[in-house]
Each structure stands twice: as structure tokens, then as C-alpha cells.
Amino acid sequence: EDQVTQSPEALRLQEGESSSLNCSYTVSGLRGLFWYRQDPGKGPEFLFTLYSAGEEKEKERLKATLTKKESFLHITAPKPEDSATYLCAVLRRWNSGGSNYKLTFGKGTLLTVNP
């Protein structure tokens, strides 16, 4: 069964204090790993897609990396506006031989950045 585990569940940082969020996964036939940001009362906002081990993507203070078993979201010199819940999700083929795919989400990491 697909498993996506995010750690830590919650992380509190001081402004400027860099850190990393972890997403470990167990899935066969990975077709993509996604990072989303979710603000309270809003829908998830797409950040990155990673397709293969060794791939890295950056956006402002965020950098996502992927290995065969886990992904990291590195946050460099965070600001209070980076406070949000960060969600990780993995995509794999659902029905053998078919064209249906399944996206499985982790429970998220709640990041709080204090000024």
C-alpha cells in the first residue's frame, strides 16, 4: 500500500533560520512527487513536481530534492510569510495497464516562522 509520511508534523523557526522538511514514501511506479503549500482556509497551492531521483527544483527561498525513498523541502532564510502547511504527494499508476493514476497525500508539516 502507498505510504507518504511527512516529518516533522510541526516546525517552528525564527526568521532567517534555515531548515528542511522531510517526505518519505513507499510507492511502486512513481510518476511524480509533488509539493504543495496550503494556507489556512484555502486550497493547496502547487509548488514543485519532481520526477526522478537526483532532481532538484528551486523557487525563491524553497528548494525541493528527490531520492528514491524521500524528498526534502529546504527552506533558506525563511520569512514569516512562509508560514503555512506544506503537503507532499506521490503519483503512481492505479490500474494495471490502464491510464488511471492515483495521487496519495501526506498529512503535511505545519511551518510557523516567527519574526
Added chain:
Amino acid sequence: NAGVTQTPKFQVLKTGQSMTLQCAQDMNHEYMSWYRQDPGMGLRLIHYSVGAGITDQGEVPNGYNVSRSTTEDFPLRLLSAAPSQTSVYFCASSRTSGGLYNEQFFGPGTRLTVL
């Protein structure tokens, strides 16, 4: 582009009532899906569609119906609301389901309470 829109934003139902949650996208995406988000559970797939006229069940389909008569619209129907369906519902769309450009874009959500 408005992206993915959902109506209503909030809804309160009594047990046994039926209603339809509306979802529309203006990006000409072929893949659309419905998720529910519950505390401590992560996002779970209810139903999905790979194109107009084609729908299929996700992980938690019981008590919900969908149809997709156009590319743009993907309504979710609650047949007979139960307290267990109290949740936040998100609609999402992507250009494809499993190939490239498979990142899903989410709507703002509908908060449903069933009394």
C-alpha cells in the same frame, strides 16, 4: 484565467438532505478530481474524471455521485448527507492524469457541515 472555482464556500445541511457542490475550471484540463480533507487524515480522493463523459471512483466514493458532461464542469452530489460527510471538499484539475503536466491545481474549497 479564474483557474478552479468552487461554490458554495460554506454549507450547512441536515442529515438526509441532498446537495450538489459545484466545480468549474477554465484551463481546458482533461483531468478533474474531488478530494475531502479531514483533520489528521490528509487529502483523500473521492471521484475523478479523465475527460468529458468518463468518471471513476476514488478511495472514498460511498455517498457521493459525480458526472462530467463538459470539459469545464465536474459537480459532486451528496445523495443523503450524513454527519460523517462533514469535511472540507476540494476540486482539482490537471492538464493530464499521468503524463507530463500532471500537477493538479486546486480550488478554494467548500466547508460542509452536516448536522
